[in-house]
Amino acid sequence: MFLNGNKALRSIAFARTFTDGVKDNVENKPQFDISLLEFLVCPLSKKTLRYDETTNELINDELGIAYPVIGGIPNMIPQDARMIRKDQEEKEDPTTE
Amino acid sequence: MVGPLSPPLHGAKLVSQVPIGTVFESVAQKYDVMNDAMSLGIHRLWKDSLLHVMNPQPGARLLDTAGGTGDISFRFLDYVRFQRGRRDRRAARANQTLSWQQINDSYTSTEPVQQGSRAVVCDINKEMLKVGKQRAEELGYGTDLSWVVGDAEELPFDDDQFDVYTIAFGIRNVTHIEQALQEAHRVLKPGGRFLCLEFSKVSNPLLSSLYDAYSFQVIPVLGEVIAGDWKSYQYLVESIRRFPDQETFKGMIEDSGFFRVQYFNLTGGVVAIHSGFKL
Numbered sequence: 001m002f003l004n005g006n007k008a009l010r011s012i013a014f015a016r017t018f019t020d021g022v023k024d025n026v027e028n029k030p031q032f033d034i035s036l037l038e039f040l041v042c043p044l045s046k047k048t049l050r051y052d053e054t055t056n057e058l059i060n061d062e063l064g065i066a067y068p069v070i071g072g073i074p075n076m077i078p079q080d081a082r083m084i085r086k087d088q089e090e091k092e093d094p095t096t097e
Numbered sequence: 098m099v100g101p102l103s104p105p106l107h108g109a110k111l112v113s114q115v116p117i118g119t120v121f122e123s124v125a126q127k128y129d130v131m132n133d134a135m136s137l138g139i140h141r142l143w144k145d146s147l148l149h150v151m152n153p154q155p156g157a158r159l160l161d162t163a164g165g166t167g168d169i170s171f172r173f174l175d176y177v178r179f180q181r182g183r184r185d186r187r188a189a190r191a192n193q194t195l196s197w198q199q200i201n202d203s204y205t206s207t208e209p210v211q212q213g214s215r216a217v218v219c220d221i222n223k224e225m226l227k228v229g230k231q232r233a234e235e236l237g238y239g240t241d242l243s244w245v246v247g248d249a250e251e252l253p254f255d256d257d258q259f260d261v262y263t264i265a266f267g268i269r270n271v272t273h274i275e276q277a278l279q280e281a282h283r284v285l286k287p288g289g290r291f292l293c294l295e296f297s298k299v300s301n302p303l304l305s306s307l308y309d310a311y312s313f314q315v316i317p318v319l320g321e322v323i324a325g326d327w328k329s330y331q332y333l334v335e336s337i338r339r340f341p342d343q344e345t346f347k348g349m350i351e352d353s354g355f356f357r358v359q360y361f362n363l364t365g366g367v368v369a370i371h372s373g374f375k376l
Binding site: 033040042044046072073077 | 217221223226227230240243244245246247248251252253254255256258
């Protein structure tokens with residue numbers, strides 16, 4: 001989270017980090033268990049996936065689909081997934097939204 | 098899925114045309130309470146029975162489809178842990194008076210180190226999984242348990258990966274049951290076992306009329322009182338009646354390519370366990 005600018009927001013953010021510290025971090029980005037990739041595949045193509053740490057997504061490069069990992073739980077529902085355009089994917093730009 | 102009596106609003110794709118997600122998620126936290134209330138706690142025994150039929154051995158890998166908050170996977174891991182403990186104790190007892198020959202054998206033994214068991218809970222409802230994962234962390238389950246949001250008709254798993262596939266109180270809510278069965282067959286290893294726990298047909302006329310009265314007159318009321326949701330639970334009861342009976346469902350499993358398909362009735366057929374093997 002980048003809470004620049006607004007002072008009030010910043011102090012709230014500070015208060016939160018101060019109180020829940022490390023725990024807050026863990027909740028925001030729980031580790032994705034990489035060992036799942038041994039058998040987790042894209043439900044559409046049934047091909048293997050690549051984990052992108054920067055966006056916290058599981059990526060099917062062939063079809064250009066990114067499945068989000070939320071709270072450490074991969075969401076493998078195609079309707080919830082994000083389509084990635086080839087050019088954006090090459091730049092590896094995490095701020096596509 | 099969550100439990101025997103969980104409303105229609107969970108698990109795989111639903112038959113219902115009613116908009117689903119929101120209602121279901123609001124009830125997610127009350128599921129276990131509802132399951133206990135509606136089945137008078139018996140759903141726990143049904144789930145235990147499923148594990149007894151499964152009798153998983155250490156090293157087995159389970160796919161718990163429509164696994165909701167993890168009831169089946171928790172039982173699976175506990176069961177396997179118990180089996181391993183028992184085996185280790187037996188081995189320890191047997192090892193108390195060793196001959197030189199046995200000691201020698203133990204050094205040269207090529208028996209592979211037992212691989213850890215693993216359970217993967219897969220459900221279409223992410224709220225259920227969130228609750229389950231939280232519970233798993235509180236109960237101290239480790240990395241042998243994973244949570245994946247996925248559709249039973251379109252499983253996000255590679256072919257030939259699991260020793261056991263379970264779907265407990267979930268297949269009733271899948272739109273295309275054949276499709277889910279085919280996916281189950283695909284992800285199982287050759288020799289792997291399909292197990293389904295689902296409501297079925299009561300054949301005893303006396304029990305049947307009691308069951309009907311309870312289903313149609315008590316369950317929706319409980320749904321309204323506990324979860325504030327009459328309609329979902331009314332639908333639940335209706336969906337149970339629409340689901341194919343023991344023999345019909347057995348035929349469907351056979352048509353999907355499973356062998357040695359059989360079923361066991363529980364509580365007079367209120368619930369049945371169907372089993373089949375991929376060869």
